[in-house]
Amino acid sequence: MGSIFHVICGVYIPPNQDLDIYTTFLNLLQYYFNNMPIIDKIYIAGDFNLPYIEWIDPSTQTYSLPCDTNNALTTTMSIFLRATHTRQYNYIKNNMGRILDLFISNDEACCCEPVLNPLVYIDCLHPPFHVRISWFRQRKTINSDPTLKYYYVDADYAIINENINSHDWLDILQGYPVNTACMVFYEKLNEIIKSNVPVRPAKSTNYPIWFNRPLIHIFKDKEKAWIKWKKYNSIAHYEEFSILRKRFKTLSKQCFNNYIAAIEDSLKQDVKKFWSFIKTTNKKSGIPSCMKYNGVVADEPEKICNLFAKFFGSVYEQSDKILDTVSSPFNDICNTVLSDYNITKDCIIVALKSLDISKGAGPDGIPPFFLKHTAESISTPLHILYNKSLQEGTVPNVWKLANVTPVYKSGNENIVSNYRPISLLSTLAKRVQVDAVYTDFCKAFDKLDQDILLQKLAFNGIRGNLLRWFSSYVKNRSQQVCINGFTSEVIKVTSGII
DSSP: OTTOOEEEEEEEOOTTOOHHHHHHHHHHHHHHHHHSSOOOEEEEEEEOOOTTOOBOOGGGSSSBOBOOTTSHHHHHHHHHHHHTTOEEOOOOOOTTSOOOEEEEESOTTOEEEEOSSOSSOOBTTBOOEEEEOOTTOOOOBOOOOOOEEEOGGGSOHHHHHHHHHTSOHHHHHTTSOHHHHHHHHHHHHHHHHHHHSOEEEOOOOOSOTTOOHHHHHHHHHHHHHHHHHHHHOOHHHHHHHHHHHHHHHHHHHHHHHHHHHHHHHTTTTOHHHHHHHHHHHHTOOSOBSOEEETTEEEOSHHHHHHHHHHHHHTTOOOOOOOOOSSSOOOOTTOOOOBOOOOOOHHHHHHHHHTOOTTSOOOTTOOOHHHHHHTHHHHHHHHHHHHHHHHHHTOOOGGGGEEEEEEEEOSSOTTBGGGEEEEEEEOHHHHHTSOSOOOOSOOSOGGGOOHHHHHHHHHHTTBOHHHHHHHHHHHSSEEEEEEETTEEOOOEEEOSSOO
16 A cells, blocks of 8 residues: 555454453554554454443444443453544444444444345354445545635736736836835736636545546435435335446446546646546645654644755755855856846747746746736836846845745655655746756755855856856745645755755
């Protein structure tokens, strides 16, 4: 089951055993469960031979509890169930009105049912039953923060572009330093977005990705019929359940095959659908709801984000060097000094129109889909901001913040150090980056000394405002860990390049 651990235990205890036998056995089980690092599901089944324990009538619930507290065996069993957070699910009594065969589990989705058509002769002391368990049930993960979501696909971009063009961006931005100008730009842009982009609650579902509405409807009807059959145990209710089950299986197979065919047909055009399907079949999407790092255990989304932030921040190294751009020597083969650079408006438009609209938004919340559909109009304020940034040799702080997503590598999924970070910058920040700078550095970019990098750039002819811009770009960067809408505290990046 990958990194999901199931414990399955078969039990047989002969009749008329002393209390010590049961106590020793249950204590050993409890010790084992409590000392395992991670246990997702526990299943214990077998003949315990406890005829004198009375179990609560399950007519109002799906599990049974021992109810005679004056009995020492009952007390021992009750303590075990509470200590291991398990329940006893078999309620089917034998011909003596007793329950000898127990099914104990911490899986709340368990259901015991009588066997209507047994394959072998029935032992009247041990009536057969079968159990429905959620064997492939996904482990608990961090649920998404139930916030509202902007649906940029449904926006009216004719009106949005008109609103953007109605602003005198030169008059609005030219009087501010680039950091302030960038904040003013986002303030104006977010006002336009709030007025023209539909906002709705984010959609979520627990159904498989290939389920459609008719199939979900049949599934719900089938579950209702199963509950009625279980409650009343009548032939009519069973037949109703059987018909719905058959109908559900047929339609489910049809929906699954249609979905697979659609993925195969669109594989070249949209590979994201394929990987979404792979994630659902692997049952490993999301971060577990309980994480550990350096002896600290976190089971709340914000605390888990902060654990990841602490771990990812630990790889950075603090530099005590001071950059001296004035006395930095030149490369002997370098005959060109580059100190200024300008970006044209046409260059910005081309870059925005070439954006991949399937990508998500960065820390500024502006997705590529919006920028691509407003390329002509939004290029005007961006042209001002980009060139102001280069002329001042300053990168706005909002463009130096990265969202970091933890990605599982290997090992125990509940250990923070078994994840690697994937950084996502704001799209507008990535558009102003220089394509590539080739140096002789190693691949460990998270430990790369930023001052050494800047010395190399100065050595190869990068000077003046442009060198100051590079220095501003790599210095005072920050990042925050984001998981399903929850974010960590912002941490400083003291080495490397995001």
